[in-house]
Amino acid sequence: MSKRDLLLEVGLEEMPARFVALAAAQLKEKVEKWLAAERIPFDQIISMESPRRFAVWIKGLAEKQPDRNDEAKGPARKIAQDEAGNWSKAALGFARSNGVEPDQLYFKDINGVEYVHARKSEAGKETKTLLPQLADVIAGMNFPKNMRWGANDLKYVRPIRWMVALFGEEVIELEIAGVKSGRISRGHRFLGTDVEINSPAEYVSKLAEQHVMVNPEERRATIVEQIRRMEQENGWKIPMDEGLLDEVVHLVEYPTALYGTFEEEFLTIPREVLVTSMREHQRYFPVENAQGQLLNHFVTVRNGDSRALENVAKGNEKVLRARLSDARFFYVEDQKLPIENCLKRLETIVFHEELGTIGDKVRRVRKTAAQIAEKLGVSQEEAKQVDRIAEIAKFDLVTNMVGEFPELQGIMGEDYARKAGENEIVAGGVFEHYLPRFAGDLTPKSAQGAIVSLADKLDTIIGIFSIGIVPTGSQDPYGLRRMAAGIVTILLERGWQLSLDQLWDATLETYAAQGVNKRTVEEVKKDLVDFFGLRLKNVLQENGVRYDVVDAVLSADLSYVPEILAKAKALMTAVSDDEFKLIVEQFNRVNNLAQKAEADQVDEALFVEDVERSLYQAYLSVQQEVANLKDQEKALATLATLREPIKAFFDKVMVMAEDQAVRANRLGLLLRLSRLIFAYADFSKLVFA
Numbered sequence: 001m002s003k004r005d006l007l008l009e010v011g012l013e014e015m016p017a018r019f020v021a022l023a024a025a026q027l028k029e030k031v032e033k034w035l036a037a038e039r040i041p042f043d044q045i046i047s048m049e050s051p052r053r054f055a056v057w058i059k060g061l062a063e064k065q066p067d068r069n070d071e072a073k074g075p076a077r078k079i080a081q082d083e084a085g086n087w088s089k090a091a092l093g094f095a096r097s098n099g100v101e102p103d104q105l106y107f108k109d110i111n112g113v114e115y116v117h118a119r120k121s122e123a124g125k126e127t128k129t130l131l132p133q134l135a136d137v138i139a140g141m142n143f144p145k146n147m148r149w150g151a152n153d154l155k156y157v158r159p160i161r162w163m164v165a166l167f168g169e170e171v172i173e174l175e176i177a178g179v180k181s182g183r184i185s186r187g188h189r190f191l192g193t194d195v196e197i198n199s200p201a202e203y204v205s206k207l208a209e210q211h212v213m214v215n216p217e218e219r220r221a222t223i224v225e226q227i228r229r230m231e232q233e234n235g236w237k238i239p240m241d242e243g244l245l246d247e248v249v250h251l252v253e254y255p256t257a258l259y260g261t262f263e264e265e266f267l268t269i270p271r272e273v274l275v276t277s278m279r280e281h282q283r284y285f286p287v288e289n290a291q292g293q294l295l296n297h298f299v300t301v302r303n304g305d306s307r308a309l310e311n312v313a314k315g316n317e318k319v320l321r322a323r324l325s326d327a328r329f330f331y332v333e334d335q336k337l338p339i340e341n342c343l344k345r346l347e348t349i350v351f352h353e354e355l356g357t358i359g360d361k362v363r364r365v366r367k368t369a370a371q372i373a374e375k376l377g378v379s380q381e382e383a384k385q386v387d388r389i390a391e392i393a394k395f396d397l398v399t400n401m402v403g404e405f406p407e408l409q410g411i412m413g414e415d416y417a418r419k420a421g422e423n424e425i426v427a428g429g430v431f432e433h434y435l436p437r438f439a440g441d442l443t444p445k446s447a448q449g450a451i452v453s454l455a456d457k458l459d460t461i462i463g464i465f466s467i468g469i470v471p472t473g474s475q476d477p478y479g480l481r482r483m484a485a486g487i488v489t490i491l492l493e494r495g496w497q498l499s500l501d502q503l504w505d506a507t508l509e510t511y512a513a514q515g516v517n518k519r520t521v522e523e524v525k526k527d528l529v530d531f532f533g534l535r536l537k538n539v540l541q542e543n544g545v546r547y548d549v550v551d552a553v554l555s556a557d558l559s560y561v562p563e564i565l566a567k568a569k570a571l572m573t574a575v576s577d578d579e580f581k582l583i584v585e586q587f588n589r590v591n592n593l594a595q596k597a598e599a600d601q602v603d604e605a606l607f608v609e610d611v612e613r614s615l616y617q618a619y620l621s622v623q624q625e626v627a628n629l630k631d632q633e634k635a636l637a638t639l640a641t642l643r644e645p646i647k648a649f650f651d652k653v654m655v656m657a658e659d660q661a662v663r664a665n666r667l668g669l670l671l672r673l674s675r676l677i678f679a680y681a682d683f684s685k686l687v688f689a
Helices: 017-037 089-097 127-139 200-209 216-234 242-249 264-268 271-282 309-334 339-348 358-376 380-392 400-404 411-419 424-432 447-466 480-494 500-514 521-542 547-556 561-574 578-594 610-627 632-640 643-652 660-678
Strands: 003-012 044-050 053-062 068-076 106-110 113-122 160-167 179-182 184-186 194-196 255-261 285-288 294-303 350-352
Touching: 003 017, 003 127, 003 184, 003 200, 017 044, 017 053, 017 127, 017 242, 044 216, 053 200, 068 089, 089 113, 127 160, 160 184, 184 200, 194 200, 216 242, 216 255, 216 294, 255 309, 264 294, 264 309, 271 285, 271 294, 271 309, 271 411, 294 309, 309 400, 339 358, 339 380, 350 358, 358 380, 358 447, 358 500, 380 424, 380 447, 400 411, 411 424, 424 447, 447 480, 447 500, 447 521, 480 521, 480 561, 500 521, 521 547, 521 561, 547 561, 561 632, 578 632, 578 643, 578 660, 610 632, 610 643, 610 660
Parallel strands: 160 179
Antiparallel strands: 003 053, 003 160, 044 053, 068 113, 106 113, 184 194, 255 294, 285 294
């Protein structure tokens, strides 16, 4: 089959960096789906992009669809024909739908039943006659933000300025928003010119001649190589944040790295402020010495060549100097504002229109944190530190610096609190109460900071739930999933014996006192069980726990997070043992019969057989032992000792005895056993080979 390469390039005004890779990936995906739907084979599809274009290069695209020879199955003979052998309406309709004449229908035997069949033959179409449809594929792309231009109805990420569409050396005619395709692409806005592309294979090299690196990985490698060379030549360390590097890669078409200098006096500003100012405002990389100390240099990447780099550096230095002067001013002015004055201003900042101000939130968090501290039995001094952290944790929200750089909340609070003379634990807790902020982030170092972190996250989650907003699908505008995951992480890392129920109740009490709840406690808690259950499921899966064990432990109890993981790990070890399968069979037998019990009362005087007394004594012994065990492997092993007395009981005893009192007594015993065993896990969920 003959093949040609296909090139599609959409040229636009500069796109925001965060949209560039997404646009190219979407074009690739949509073209692949279109080719599959049209049954056009190809060898490879390569995606390329820069700020002014996204493109796909399809290698080895067939010049023609393969011919189609399909066999369609229709109704059975008894439906397709009457007794005289005439075609029924069903058969005639089947023939029409498949584009064949009735006399072309035939029968095939399938498992002893004859079904009518039709063979459909269709010659493949020439690929180039289908390619104009790609205009609809391109126009149908979606973007986070769109715009219109001129008199066009099309909404697109940016105005389309040119298109290249080549099938081999032949131009495919496309038209979108008044722009017609051709073979003319555009080079770098300042360093290049228009360029004629004669075939897809020369696309990359022709654009390179016009100072456009259309392969983003080539741009990335070039930037990294230039920065590493700079490190070697100057004895520097230049940490490269991957998010910033990704953004810079998609800001330039022809990268040239350079460095600039700023006054050493700015190094008196906290490192986080300097780095954030360079990164967020200017997309600069910071520079460190061999010991990791920040130096008064920065690295930026120019969208152009190496000419007049000194002038470019001076221009960037001037801009950064103004930014850092603002940051230094904010930093100095913020320290003049007493913390207590900041706390008063929190009363004017709305947390949520239905949940009150940040000041209201602070009061709730203080109450919840106090209850958590009491349940953990912390010292009086530690309890005071918890309260002070909770009281001042949000004060930096009203500072100039956090107003300019919201991502510095907590970081500036810690710095300002320390300078204001706060205890070291308290100052650190102001930052720690935000932790962890994302998966894999740091967790609070101090117990005090961890307590306030729990209280703050619980307050947000339960507050939002209480007014009827529960995350659904991918929608989570308040970041509640992240907060719940943070709570689970802290409880796991700390190993605290705090039940989720206790934490929920503590927070619900503070909301009830404020009187803002729109839903009942029962409704909120039901949603919380489902919500945290999913977070716990994720944690278990991340720890390699198989699906049935996950279901087993989560179906039993969500109270103590560290215990849930420990139980899952114990069960993962146990389920590989053939002997454990026999134990679980006995547990499930107990549970099945226990469902018939009306009460769990047990009267030893009603025992008839010795095995009943033995099982009851074993139950009492195991119940007491398990209650005192923290080791979940030992707890499971202790429960497993019930297997023999349970087996003996079922071998010798007819549970459903004719004597109503004896029957109820035996069922009551089984109900107690079931509650004890299945409080550990729902063993009926386990799957054995």
